Every structure is written in C-alpha cells, then in structure tokens.
Amino acid sequence: MSIGILTSGGDCPGLNAVIRGAVMKGDKIYEQEFAGIRDGWRGLIVDDVFSLPRRRVRGLSKEGGTILGTSRTHPYNGVGGPDAIRAVMERHGMEGIIAIGGEGTLSGAARLAADGLPVVGVPKTIDNDLSGTDYTFGFDTAVSIATESIDRLRTTTEAHHRCMVVEVMGRHVGWIALHAGLASGAHAILIPEVSVTLAQITEWVLLTQARGRAPVVVVSEGFQLKNDKGELEDIAAERGLDAAGRPRLGGIGEALAPLIERSTGIETRAATLGHLQRGGVPTAYDRVLATRFGHAAIDAVMQRKWGQMVALSGIDIVTVPMAEATKELKTVPRKQWDEAAVLFG
Template identity: 40%
Template sequence: MKRIGVLTSGGDSPGMNAAVRAVVRKAIYHNVEVYGVYGGYSGLMTGNIKKLELGSVGDIIHRGGTMLYSARSEEFKTKEGQQRGIEQLNKHGIEGLVVIGGDGSYRGAKALTEQGFPCVGVPGTIDNDIPGTEFTIGFDTALNTVIDAIDKIRDTATSHERTFVIEVMGRDAGDIALWAGLAGGAETILIPEENYDMNQIAERLKKGHERGKKHSIIIVAEGVCSGVEFGKQLKEMTNFDTRVSVLGHMQRGGSPTAADRVLASRLGARAVELLIEGKGGRAVGIERNELVDYDIIQALSMPHKVDLGMYQLSKELSI
C-alpha cells in the first residue's frame, strides 16, 4: 500500500490532532503518501481531499479539535453516498483509509469495508463508549475538564450551602459521569447502566443534612435524564436550595492531556501499520496498556460495559 487517507468524523475530541499527526508521520516514515479528507464523510463524498506532508501536521499535537474538521452526514448512510465516497478515494489513488471517530464513524468505516474498501477505525470520542478498547482518545481530557468544573462548583456549593446537579456528556454511556463523580467526590452519580430511585436519593440528602452536611454534588449523565428536570424534581422533594450546571460542549475542547496525546499517537501509528500489512477492516484499541485490533464488524457487535465495581465503590465512599 503506497497511498492512504485519513479523516475525522462525528463529534470532535481532544487528541484527534495527535492521532492525525501520528498517521501522517508514521506513513511518511514508511514511504507511504497520506491524503487528508476534510470535513468527515461529507468531505469524502465531495472530494475535499488534499495531500499532507510532514509540515502539514506540525504544531498540532497540543491542540484540541481536529485540523481536518468534522461533520455528520446522513447521506453517507446510504449506499449511494458510500459509493460516491469510494469513487473519490479511487480517483485520488487512495488504497486504504484511517477513520478517527466514534460509533457513527465506525459504522461508516464498516460500510466501506463491507464494500471492499480497506478501512481501519481509531477510537476518537470523549464518551469512551467504543467496544474493543478500554479507553478512547479524548476521554481523559474530558474527564479532567469535568473534574476541574466539579472542584470549582463545590467551592460555591460550600459557600452557599447548596445542592448542585451537574449534567455531563457521554451519550448512552456513563463513563464520564462515573469516573468524574468518583474522582470529584460526588455524593450521588446517575449513569444509564444503572437504575436509580428518586426517593432514595432525596432521603439520602435529607439524612446528610440532618447530620450537618450543608452541600452536595450530584452528577447526572446525559443518557439518564435532563439535569435541569432532575434538579427541579429534587428541589420539590427536598426543599433544598438546588442549582443545576449543564457543562455541555466545553467537555470536548481544550489541549489534550499527556495520556490522550500518547494514546492517540500509539493508536494512529498502529492503524498505519495494519494498512501497510494489508489488514483492512480492523479497529484498533488498547487493553491493559497493550495495543489490540479487532475485526471492525465484530467490534461494533461487542457491548460496551461500564465498570460497575467502580459504581459500587462510589456509593461506599460517599456515605
């Protein structure tokens, strides 16, 4: 394989640029040309494709977002859209494609793979919800962003003796809420993978208040419910001074942590190695700090699992 492409798709995540950099420089090191696809699958269909050189990816490893830009495309979900994408890849002489993104990006790579075009998926999403890897690119950075917000909100919660509900991202996965809640010392954590009892939460807060506890932090994953609606209901049940903070897209931004930069570099380079070895239709990941790869179709059929042992620990430590 002498010419490959790289694109980023779906929601951006810190470390995507580090992954793009790794793909470009690893490929050039092995005398393979690299072409960047700008604007995700939409850019692929329209042929927004340009050759990348060593200097094209200089000074980007520390930057959040993605230099290749990103977009979601309903049209690419169709056979016609996918064929248009393959035509553009063939037009530019591209023999393999590295796709950096989350669940939807993987499904696009899977579709191309099923039509005979070799793709390798690299997990880039803050949600940490991609099967076949313990961690996704951007999760650690988003986690630290949330923890920083929790620490700041706790200061004002303490000063005003308030209950704060903090809604975090994660789509249908509770990893951000669970890890940030445990690290931030939250009193209650709500994740999609576990049911909750509103009455129990209210009673727990009341008991804490009776023993002198003046403030509480509750982390709500967006896949559970609206933080605003939860806060209203909680205030009605407890009559406590309750405030809600929806952190939103600030969780996707910022300079990637060292962990995300290293992870992105390792996964991006491994994706190139697989294409050079003629192994398309794969998804790379990390397990127990070792690089792994799975059939991308198989990977998408694997369930994402949250660590319920950590969830139980968060309950035990927040008594």
C-alpha cells in the same frame, strides 16, 4: 499512491495527535504520502480532499479539535455508498483510508470494509463506550475537565449551603459521570445503567446535609429516573434529533434540580457542562494514546489489515475487527457503580 485520513462524528481532544502520529510515522518509516479528507465521510463523497504533507502536522499533538473538520455524514447516505467513495479514492490514488471516529463512524467503516473498501479504524469518543478497546482517547480529557469543573462548583455550593446538580456528557453510558464523580468526591452519581428513585436521591442529599456538607449530585445526560412503581420516567424535555437521526440528550440536570429542591427543602441549582468537555487541549494521557493509535493505524494500513480497528488492550495496542468492536456499547458494570455508591450520602 497515498493514504487518506478523515475524522468523523463528534469532535474530540486528541484527533490531531492521531493525524500527526500517522503522518509522521508514515512519512518517516514507510515513505507514504497522505491525503486529508475534509469533514469526515462528506469529503470522501463529494471529493473535498487535499494534500497532507508532514510539515502540515508539526506540533499538532497539543491542539484540540481537528484540522480536517468533521461532520455526521454517513457513508451510505443518498449520494454516498462504496461506488462513489471508490471513485474518489481512485481519482486521488488512495490505496487505503484511516477513519477516526466513534461508534457511528466505525460502524459505517466496517460496512464499507465488508463491501471491499480498504479501511482501517481508529476509536475516538469522550464517552468511552466502544466495546473493542479498553479506553478511547478523549475520555481522559473529558473526565479531567468535568472533575475540575465540579471542584470549582463545589466552592460556591459550600459557600451558599446549596445542593448542586452537575450534568455531564456520555450519551447512553455513564463512564464520564462515574469517573468524574469519584474523582471530585460527589455525594451521588447517577448513570444510565442504574436507575434510582427520587426518594433514594433525596436520602443521599439529606444525609450529606446532615453531615454539614453541601450536596453535589453528578448526573449523566442519559440517566432516567425510576418512579415508586419501578418504571422509568423521562423527565427531561424533548430536544429533537441530530444530523445522524439520534435523539439529542441533555436537560436531565435542569429537570432534576427542582425535584430535589421540593423533596429536600434545600436550595438546588443545576449546571450543565456540555461541550466544554469536548473542547480545548488534550491531556498528556490522551496525547500519548492518540499518537500510539496513529502509529498503529499506519502499520495496519501497510499490513493491509482492512476492516480492523486499532485498540488498547491493557498497555498494548492491538487490532480488532471493527464489526465486533461496534456491535454493542461498553456500559458501566453494576459492580463498579456499587463500589462508588458506598461513598454516597
């Protein structure tokens, strides 16, 4: 018998550390064999599976990306579903699946578990938006990359006395923007959870300039501007849908920069960090958290905790029901943004 491992959805620093943690402990403590599933649920549907021995995962914790590959294939697509997946599992003697992914991946895994498949989840997303865990691995790396990038942009902005608008990822939550903005000393942080007007942004920018500083505005890709009537304005260009049918976000920084320039008279540039935040080696924190998640995931499999997700609670690794962990996004509380807003302008 073997245990299957897959990584699904967007890539994320720390995925390889989870794989290594699960395989190393599974081999050493439980004497289990592992099967790597290529490209997420796609590999489990079309039977793209290979042997994953311990020697294959040596030294993986520091490597970015995922050796298994990933895709946004849903387990309940046209040719998928529990019966097709169960047949592939039986063919390879898999007694359980460790599914590493974000909200979409784990929602699918929870549905499979409800249909009787032996699945354990591991939370992965740079967005930190899963409600069942205090932190997800990948988030710390994304914040570190964004912070360093903002620090670098600051020097050129100061040299030219410009305003810089820096767009970061996060989809419909503002965790990356909030943490990177605070760490880099941004003069305004714009997040999806709190809509503000152009007049308010203008005030912060002008106050910053009046103090002799070059304003830096950090904006999360899901932010929406509020007009004078209190209505939300979608000022970013439509970018279509991704493979999972979700709207592609991005472009708010490019759209916001000329508005700020017109309202303040300050030359304003925009920089979109994009996939830089998801690439490269994971931070030490993410390597440790991902390894602990991998260890906990194999423990959960051996204890037959199907339908459960490993999670961080304080400093402890626990298990929580996947269905509960994915039913709503973990958004930034208004109180945390208000604490940051004291420093704006």
